[in-house]
Amino acid sequence: MTTHPCRHIRVVLFAGLALGSGSACAQVLTNGDFETGNLTGWTTGGTNAAAVIRASDITPSPATATVPQPPGAPATNYFAILSNGPGDLGGAAQFYDANTTSDYDLGTLSQTITLPFAPAVISFDWNFPTSEQDQGDTFDDLFDLRANNTQIWSGSSCKNNGSNYSNFPSAPCSGLAQNTWTVTGAAAGIAQNTQLRFGIGSWQHVCVPLPSSLTAGSAVTLRYAVLDQGDASYDSALLLDNIRIASACDATRNDALRQLSNTSGQNVTLKNGSIVVRPVTNTKPAIDDSGTSAAFISNANLTADNPNLLAQVFTWNGASFARATPLIVDATGNINGVALSGALDSGYKGRYVAIAAQLTSSGSAQIYRYDRSSGALSSVTATTNCDTNGQYALDNVNPFISTDGSRIAWESECASLTGAANGVKRVVYADFNGTNWTGKAPFTDLTSCVARNPRLNRSGNGRYLAFESTCNPTLTGNTAGNTVVFRYDTTKTGVTAFVQEMTGSSTALAASPSLDSSGRYTLYLSVNASSGHSEIWRYDATAASNTQLTTTSTSTIFLDVYAAGDSTRFAYERQDLGTNFSEVGYGTISGSTATLTPVGQGYANPLGGPALITGARIGMDTTTPVVTFYSDFDFLGTNTDVNSELFQARGQ
Amino acid sequence: MRTPFRFQCLVRSLVFLGAVFTVGIAHAQQRKLPVQTDRYGYRAYDSSSAQCPAQLVDMSSAAALNLVAASSSYPARDEGAAAVPLSAPFQLFGAVQSALVASSNGYLAAAASVAAENGADYSSACPLPAIASNGPAAQARILVYHDDLSGETGNGTMRSNYFASCPRPSDSGVAEACTVVDWSNWGKPGTSGLSMQAVLYHQTWEIALQYRSLDPSAGAKATIGVQDPAHGWGFAARCGGAQPIPAPGAICLFDPRYPPGSRGTSDLLFKDGFDGPLP
Numbered sequence: 046m047t048t049h050p051c052r053h054i055r056v057v058l059f060a061g062l063a064l065g066s067g068s069a070c071a072q073v074l075t076n077g078d079f080e081t082g083n084l085t086g087w088t089t090g091g092t093n094a095a096a097v098i099r100a101s102d103i104t105p106s107p108a109t110a111t112v113p114q115p116p117g118a119p120a121t122n123y124f125a126i127l128s129n130g131p132g133d134l135g136g137a138a139q140f141y142d143a144n145t146t147s148d149y150d151l152g153t154l155s156q157t158i159t160l161p162f163a164p165a166v167i168s169f170d171w172n173f174p175t176s177e178q179d180q181g182d183t184f185d186d187l188f189d190l191r192a193n194n195t196q197i198w199s200g201s202s203c204k205n206n207g208s209n210y211s212n213f214p215s216a217p218c219s220g221l222a223q224n225t226w227t228v229t230g231a232a233a234g235i236a237q238n239t240q241l242r243f244g245i246g247s248w249q250h251v252c253v254p255l256p257s258s259l260t261a262g263s264a265v266t267l268r269y270a271v272l273d274q275g276d277a278s279y280d281s282a283l284l285l286d287n288i289r290i291a292s293a294c295d296a297t298r299n300d301a302l303r304q305l306s307n308t309s310g311q312n313v314t315l316k317n318g319s320i321v322v323r324p325v326t327n328t329k330p331a332i333d334d335s336g337t338s339a340a341f342i343s344n345a346n347l348t349a350d351n352p353n354l355l356a357q358v359f360t361w362n363g364a365s366f367a368r369a370t371p372l373i374v375d376a377t378g379n380i381n382g383v384a385l386s387g388a389l390d391s392g393y394k395g396r397y398v399a400i401a402a403q404l405t406s407s408g409s410a411q412i413y414r415y416d417r418s419s420g421a422l423s424s425v426t427a428t429t430n431c432d433t434n435g436q437y438a439l440d441n442v443n444p445f446i447s448t449d450g451s452r453i454a455w456e457s458e459c460a461s462l463t464g465a466a467n468g469v470k471r472v473v474y475a476d477f478n479g480t481n482w483t484g485k486a487p488f489t490d491l492t493s494c495v496a497r498n499p500r501l502n503r504s505g506n507g508r509y510l511a512f513e514s515t516c517n518p519t520l521t522g523n524t525a526g527n528t529v530v531f532r533y534d535t536t537k538t539g540v541t542a543f544v545q546e547m548t549g550s551s552t553a554l555a556a557s558p559s560l561d562s563s564g565r566y567t568l569y570l571s572v573n574a575s576s577g578h579s580e581i582w583r584y585d586a587t588a589a590s591n592t593q594l595t596t597t598s599t600s601t602i603f604l605d606v607y608a609a610g611d612s613t614r615f616a617y618e619r620q621d622l623g624t625n626f627s628e629v630g631y632g633t634i635s636g637s638t639a640t641l642t643p644v645g646q647g648y649a650n651p652l653g654g655p656a657l658i659t660g661a662r663i664g665m666d667t668t669t670p671v672v673t674f675y676s677d678f679d680f681l682g683t684n685t686d687v688n689s690e691l692f693q694a695r696g697q
Numbered sequence: 698m699r700t701p702f703r704f705q706c707l708v709r710s711l712v713f714l715g716a717v718f719t720v721g722i723a724h725a726q727q728r729k730l731p732v733q734t735d736r737y738g739y740r741a742y743d744s745s746s747a748q749c750p751a752q753l754v755d756m757s758s759a760a761a762l763n764l765v766a767a768s769s770s771y772p773a774r775d776e777g778a779a780a781v782p783l784s785a786p787f788q789l790f791g792a793v794q795s796a797l798v799a800s801s802n803g804y805l806a807a808a809a810s811v812a813a814e815n816g817a818d819y820s821s822a823c824p825l826p827a828i829a830s831n832g833p834a835a836q837a838r839i840l841v842y843h844d845d846l847s848g849e850t851g852n853g854t855m856r857s858n859y860f861a862s863c864p865r866p867s868d869s870g871v872a873e874a875c876t877v878v879d880w881s882n883w884g885k886p887g888t889s890g891l892s893m894q895a896v897l898y899h900q901t902w903e904i905a906l907q908y909r910s911l912d913p914s915a916g917a918k919a920t921i922g923v924q925d926p927a928h929g930w931g932f933a934a935r936c937g938g939a940q941p942i943p944a945p946g947a948i949c950l951f952d953p954r955y956p957p958g959s960r961g962t963s964d965l966l967f968k969d970g971f972d973g974p975l976p
Contacts, residue, residue: 145824314918316771316776316845317886349824350826350931351828352828353822353830370926370928370929371927373927375832376829377832405832405834407812
């Protein structure tokens with residue numbers, strides 16, 4: 046493509062995203078737009094089925110069809126093709142995506158650069174037309190991008206039935222009927238005669254971070270790869286254009302916002318042969334300290350072992366999915382929530398996943414910890430049917446885990462853990478000594494007051510525990526039994542361990558606490574006395590003061606807040622009371638106020654009513670805020686079936 | 698271990714404008730069957746090979762299993778199960794089992810009671826492993842002929858028996874005990890004709906799945922194999938009708954420690970420096 050070489054240096058106004066862009070950009074890649082008309086600067090590998098072509102090298106069907114281009118590119122635009130065809134190129138079998146089916150005909154396209162700055166991102170336009178769109182689930186051709194052999198982006202064939210057999214997320218379908226397009230131009234070299242049975246759909250754009258371990262001056266080999274999964278026939282091709290290195294994703298929506306999951310409903314066979322399409326959802330993401338890894342709940346068939354679409358726990362490592370394999374929830378069970386530890390441990394950003402799940406309907410919901418490194422699942426609780434109304438799925442819920450993974454806090458209704466009566470919801474936590482979990486309760490007040498929403502500070506084992514409660518553990522502060530926020534110091538005992546943090550509002554209502562890494566600052570929601578609407582407040586433990594960070598509004602209410610570790614950023618969710626539209630984004634604290642940057646703004650869902658935009662969590666990828674949330678809105682044109690998907694936005 | 702066989706080419710037919718053409722033109726894309734693998738290491742043979750002769754065990758005098766319905770919506774022979782306590786331990790994926798649950802839907806689950814596995818998973822899946830569609834459910838399973846099955850139409854029976862000396866000699870080459878679970882006159886709902894049995898050996902952990910006859914579906918949607926999704930392990934010897942099910946015939950699954958002809962001695966390759974049984 047022949048547009049300006051570095052579009053990051055500009056000011057963009059779009060949909061409320063960050064306005065100014067000061068990101069650096071450099072022509073560190075040679076021939077990233079392929080406008081030389083050849084592969085100058087690039088090296089092919091594997092089957093060597095890579096070339097630079099243009100639309101005239103492709104014969105569409107019908108012949109009057111137009112070969113799509115990246116946005117704004119002319120029909121004469123050059124782009125790269127990396128094909129796993131035509132047919133069988135003789136590439137050796139391998140297990141590239143670690144599922145159980147062999148992958149063939151590896152083709153690669155790579156370039157080694159010297160990174161001029163760090164942190165850095167790579168952005169590019171891409172397309173993955175595939176002949177496998179209507180084929181069996183196991184024929185899930187795949188592709189990825191690696192930086193010094195660390196996978197940073199991946200994908201696989203779109204399937205008409207919504208399946209995703211590869212562990213790599215599905216690419217969008219072409220949106221075209223089955224009509225074979227053929228790469229006929231001689232310029233395609235080995236890739237000539239690649240057949241694309243569903244033509245070529247719209248181009249996509251992505252911006253992904255390079256590994257944070259890279260420093261300025263590092264030599265980085267960027268390698269795109271494509272493979273044929275399940276056999277060596279039925280071609281697919283990765284098309285690439287406008288590959289750039291920059292210091293940050295720019296502020297345009299399709300650069301800063303990325304759809305992590307791309308799932309759709311699948312056909313499920315019911316008793317006696319009838320078939321229904323069952324919708325899938327991807328919800329409740331939890332993130333590591335960098336915000337780039339996530340654990341979440343999904344009933345999609347993301348790893349090929351969930352064809353019956355039952356909700357399970359999955360993780361996202363920045364490029365591909367994995368399932369918490371030892372934990373299987375049956376058709377009658379339930380998963381309440383997950384939490385991800387924060388630290389980089391054994392190569393995992395967020396090695397440990399805390400899970401609240403009822404494996405089957407007859408049992409209590411229990412707390413588990415899954416170790417992504419060893420694959421081990423340990424049971425934190427072993428309670429028996431505590432909820433007095435028989436809702437055992439509520440027995441142990443809403444977990445939160447420390448950065449090092451050694452401490453988990455959660456809500457329990459079990460007398461054996463809380464010291465209160467069965468059915469009374471309280472906050473408890475447990476510590477792992479390497480062998481066993483030891484449960485503890487911050488207080489054992491025997492009244493019927495409740496405590497909810499535990500959050501640990503994101504450092505080490507989480508010394509400080511914040512929660513909301515109608516109890517009065519300080520014995521003096523909450524005699525009225527209002528819902529207020531407390532911070533508990535786990536190194537102390539008795540009344541002195543507690544600080545009642547919420548004093549900022551005359552209505553004495555505070556909830557949804559969230560701590561920074563140090564534990565000094567607690568963000569929470571509280572009602573502004575004049576407007577009667579919830580705003581975001583901050584308690585400073587050093588100054589023992591409460592401050593309303595957001596500007597008082599009579600038209601919106603805040604529904605959630607989640608603190609980043611750096612003490613200055615947070616993710617939020619708020620709702621417009623006039624339209625009922627939701628918005629998620631991140632805030633930046635300066636002094637006693639916060640500036641809000643929306644990343645997912647509310648619109649009407651095509652199916653009617655406001656779109657679901659919720660569950661925002663924030664981490665800091667070095668200095669870049671990364672917000673992950675879930676939504677049924679089609680922000681990027683890649684969620685046309687409006688099911689609930691995971692999205693991730695990178696700030697400036 | 699990867700399945701030793703490689704590929705089988707299929708010639709695909711296309712229907713175009715009412716005419717049927719056989720693909721044979723230049724550049725036409727031809728599908729090759731995927732290679733199924735099992736990370737645990739089960740190895741499968743069928744009765745067309747010397748490693749897995751069919752020898753049906755007479756179960757006519759064995760005790761009938763008393764199936765328990767999974768719900769009030771369907772009869773027990775349609776959606777039900779029975780616990781099968783084992784007289785000797787059996788190992789599935791290396792895990793010791795003292796009991797199994799036999800399902801009306803053609804599988805054995807690693808559970809001790811119908812409270813832990815109700816047998817109501819009527820959704821066959823391919824590839825394996827696959828998380829079961831029922832609940833309560835045990836995920837480690839032997840899929841004898843997993844599909845939406847019923848014994849109602851054929852007034853079918855399920856039986857099990859333990860044999861201290863198995864009437865069907867194991868394919869390890871030594872005499873050993875076995876437990877047999879048998880489905881007779883079973884089939885897809887509204888049909889019958891499926892008669893089959895699982896022979897589980899208590900020393901070498903071989904699984905011999907034997908088929909006297911099939912129902913009219915001939916296994917078009919049935920899955921045969923073993924799975925343990927909790928470890929990410931699974932092996933489908935047959936699924937989706939891609940390969941015919943031998944009937945009468947057998948499919949044998951061998952634990953990696955006891956391949957055919959092991960004579961009951963664990964064969965751990967090069968464990969002691971030699972490719973053969975450990976001393």
